[in-house]
Amino acid sequence: MYKLLDLVKNGVSPFHTVKRIREQLEKAGFLLFDFSQSNKKEQGYFIDLGSALFAFKVNQNWGKKEDSQQNHSVRIAAAHTDSPCFRLKPKAKIKNGKYLQANVEVYGGVIRSTWMDRPLSLAGRVSCKGQNAWQPQSYLFHPDKTLLTIPNLAIHLNPKANQGLEIHPQKELIPIYSTIEEQMKEIEISAIIAKELKKKEEEILDYELYVYNHEEAEIWGINQEFISGPRLDNLTSVQACISGLLDAKREDGLDMVALFDHEEIGSRTKQGANSAVLGNLLERIFEHFGLTRKDFLQAIAGNESFLLSVDTAHATHPNYGEKYDPTNPVYLNSGFACKLSSRQSYATDSMAIAIIESLCREKGISYQKYVNHSDIAGGGTLGVLASANLAMQAADIGLPMLAMHSARETIGAKDVLALTQFLTEFFS
Numbered sequence: 001m002y003k004l005l006d007l008v009k010n011g012v013s014p015f016h017t018v019k020r021i022r023e024q025l026e027k028a029g030f031l032l033f034d035f036s037q038s039n040k041k042e043q044g045y046f047i048d049l050g051s052a053l054f055a056f057k058v059n060q061n062w063g064k065k066e067d068s069q070q071n072h073s074v075r076i077a078a079a080h081t082d083s084p085c086f087r088l089k090p091k092a093k094i095k096n097g098k099y100l101q102a103n104v105e106v107y108g109g110v111i112r113s114t115w116m117d118r119p120l121s122l123a124g125r126v127s128c129k130g131q132n133a134w135q136p137q138s139y140l141f142h143p144d145k146t147l148l149t150i151p152n153l154a155i156h157l158n159p160k161a162n163q164g165l166e167i168h169p170q171k172e173l174i175p176i177y178s179t180i181e182e183q184m185k186e187i188e189i190s191a192i193i194a195k196e197l198k199k200k201e202e203e204i205l206d207y208e209l210y211v212y213n214h215e216e217a218e219i220w221g222i223n224q225e226f227i228s229g230p231r232l233d234n235l236t237s238v239q240a241c242i243s244g245l246l247d248a249k250r251e252d253g254l255d256m257v258a259l260f261d262h263e264e265i266g267s268r269t270k271q272g273a274n275s276a277v278l279g280n281l282l283e284r285i286f287e288h289f290g291l292t293r294k295d296f297l298q299a300i301a302g303n304e305s306f307l308l309s310v311d312t313a314h315a316t317h318p319n320y321g322e323k324y325d326p327t328n329p330v331y332l333n334s335g336f337a338c339k340l341s342s343r344q345s346y347a348t349d350s351m352a353i354a355i356i357e358s359l360c361r362e363k364g365i366s367y368q369k370y371v372n373h374s375d376i377a378g379g380g381t382l383g384v385l386a387s388a389n390l391a392m393q394a395a396d397i398g399l400p401m402l403a404m405h406s407a408r409e410t411i412g413a414k415d416v417l418a419l420t421q422f423l424t425e426f427f428s
C-alpha cells in the first residue's frame, strides 16, 4: 500500500512514473539492459524508453532446447503509465487583464468538472540543446509545488451551475498561474522552466509538460477501506505488475512487465500498446539469448504464454445502479475484476478465465467478473491491441474503481492486495 501511495505522489507524468519504477527495479537489483553486451539469465533487466518501460527476467530453464513448451513460455503483464490530464501548448502564456494563464489542451477523457478548484502543477520532459542537433538532452521537470488552478465561476454569476454544465476546454479549462504586478516583468512559462532546470532560456528547445492534480492519495472510510487519489488509473496496475514481478520466482520462461504510454489517447504511438514495440523487443531478447525467430513465434503462440492487460474496471456506483450490468455487479473490496465483452473490447476469453479462475482458487484470491450494461459501450484498454499485434493469449483485469477519469478516483484497499497477490501468482 505504501508503494502505491508513493507512486501516486511521485508518478506525476509518464516520465516520472518510469523514473520511480526504475528506482524500485534498481533497488531490487535489476540492471539496464544493453543489447550490445552479453547478459546473464536469472538476472532482472529493464529497457527504458522515457515514458514507457519494459522490465523482464530470463529464468533459469528458458531457451533450453530439449525442454518443453513451458520452458519457452512468455508471461507478460501490461499496464499504462499515462493518465487523463492537460498538456501545455507551445507559446502557452495567455495575458488576460492582469492574469497570466496557461494555454493547455485536454489529454485523454477527463471528467472536466472535476478539475476545477484543484491544486494543479506541471511536470514532464524538457528537451534542451545537446552536443549536436541529433542528440538533444532531455530533463525531467517537476517543481513539486502547486503552480496553477482552474477556478469555477461563482454560483451567483451562474445560477444554472447545478443543472448540468457544458465545459468548453478552450474557454473554461484554462488555468491561472500568476498575476501581472505593475512594473514587474511578466512571467514567461519558458522562463519558469529555465529557472527550475537552471538553464538559459535559449537552451530550451521544446517541452512535453502536463498539468496534473497535485493532491496526494488518501486512505479513508470507517475501517480505512478505501483509497482516493489522482492517477489511480493506471498507477494501481503499474505498481501491482512491478510488485508481482519482483515478488515471484519461477524456473521456466521469460517474465515481463510492459508499461506502455499513450493508452488514454488510443495507444497508436511508437511507445504505445498498439505498435510494434513489444514484439520487436521480445524478438530481439530471444535472439540475444541465442534463440531464433521460429522459437519466438512458437513461444508466444504457446498455451503457457499469456499477456495479462492490467487496467482499472468500473465498480458499480451506488447512486447509478442502472448504468451497470444487472447480474454482474462489481463492488469495491470484493476482489479485482476480470473484464469481458462480446465485442472483444476486452481480450479475455473462456480459456483465459479458466487459467485466472484456477490460479485464484488455488490461492484463495477473490475476483469478480465485469461486463458492460448492454446499452452502454463502456471503455476499451490496451489488452486487445497488444495481444492482437502479438497474436497471443490474453485477458483484461484490473482494480474496480469509482469515478474513473475524475481528477480523483476511488478504489478499495483490499482489492490492491488481491491484485498484487494475483500478479505474484501469475509470475510464479
Ligand SMILES: [Zn+2]
Residues within 6 Å of the ligand: 080, 233, 234, 263, 311, 312, 381
Ligand atoms: Zn486506464
